[in-house]
Amino acid sequence: MGFVSIVADAVVVLFSLTIALAAPLIGAQSVLPGSLYPAPLQDLKRWYVAAFDDYLMAQPPAFLLGVFWLELTFLWPLSVANIYGVLAGRRWAATTCLMAGVCTLTSMAAILGEMSGSGRAKPRLLQLYIPYAEFGVIAILRGLCSRSASPSTATPSPASSARKKRV
Template sequence: MAAAPRCRERLFAFYFLSHIPVTLLIDLQALLPAGLHPRGLTELLQWYAATFRDPMMLQPPEWFKAFIYCEAFLQMPFFPIAVYAFLKGGCKWIRTPAIIYSTHVATTLFAILAHILFHDFSKSEHLGPQTQRERLILLSIYMPYLLIPLLILFTMLYNPYYNHVEKRKRK
């Protein structure tokens, strides 16, 4: 049987580990009342939104807020579990939760990327990307959050270590 892909497992562990502070300190600001986060974190979010022309983080549309609620209540509890499983390595039990997580996240990212590519920001948000270059820069910020979950999905579905099915012997 093939061994677990350790370099990918370490990448996945780092992805989930890094996602914890990003979710708690940055992403959840869109849901929580103003003034709840320290001023420095609020300024960091404002700097990010202005620098990368991302109005969704400062004035999130309702559909985007729904994705953040999913991140807070469905994904966030999974992050430490995934960190543990991928750091430990060889945890076949992570397969099904990782498939669920990665398909959910990939689906949400397709909607976010489509919004970045095709929404007319000039009519509604002064902060949104105005040029193709600005759209591509903003896309590059979100793209790892699509590519890594797709790599997780591919690994869980096609790597023989995670996809091994025990064959029962016929009597």
Template sequence: MEGERRPVPISRRPMDLFLVAFFLMNIPVVVLFESQVILPPGVVPKQLSDATQWYVNASGDYLVGEKPAFLKGLVVAEVLFQLPLMIANAYSFTAGKDWGRITGVIYAAHVATTMFPLFADILAAKVATQNLLLGIYMPYLIVPLIMLARLAPSPHPFTEAVASLKTKKGQ
């Protein structure tokens, strides 16, 4: 039988703090910008669509500019699946909830695998901004792989065992 566990403060878990920051930075990006790929143009405020168009012009991100069907499918998955997981993970990682291991692994595996069709398209396109685009999208492969490496080895990545009273008295 497993003993009692308590959350390890996030201040003692710098990698988890980094991952929480990653989630919290990406939540508004998904809601305000990436969702534009699947939303009708009339519902997006002009300032947001202008900001997205600026990004497309500055980066040469033809995928966001052209909105191919496969990207729309990935963005639907991002909005309906990854976004709720980002919110759940930001909470569970911060609060030290071990169930966040499961949601974190699901999120990380999903995000990492969605990068492969994007990379394949960018590499096949031979656009002038190819290296810039690979650099923009690469963190969405690297960070999830880091997350998997962080979460996979331990069934309790955010908690530590609490010493029982018997153990404390016997010291």
């Protein structure tokens, strides 16, 4: 189980890093004023749209604008917290991984649903988005299956100490 945990942690950190960088630098360009971004970042987004033929980023539909706002306000801070929490071995990282995984998987379900329904997505574009759906599943499992305190070291709850016989 240790190897699987290490791989899951590596996947969570890698994808959280890409989200932490891409959300404010590329995705946010669709919802924030262009004057906030220097020309090289605007060129990077144009290159990405052309290289991957990402029709959603070229002309984002209304639902995708909502997804970008969700990423900026919720997923971006969670991704930063995931990177720190997993690398520092914090217990709360399981909770942030679970939240980030659910958020990412939900967003990817909407985006991949639109891509498959429209028939406009090319295989190269799908190969870019599908790993994020897989990351969502891995992050959820990492959050649910993380190690918890063993019963011998756990702090007793008030209910369990109330049941003890008083002498």
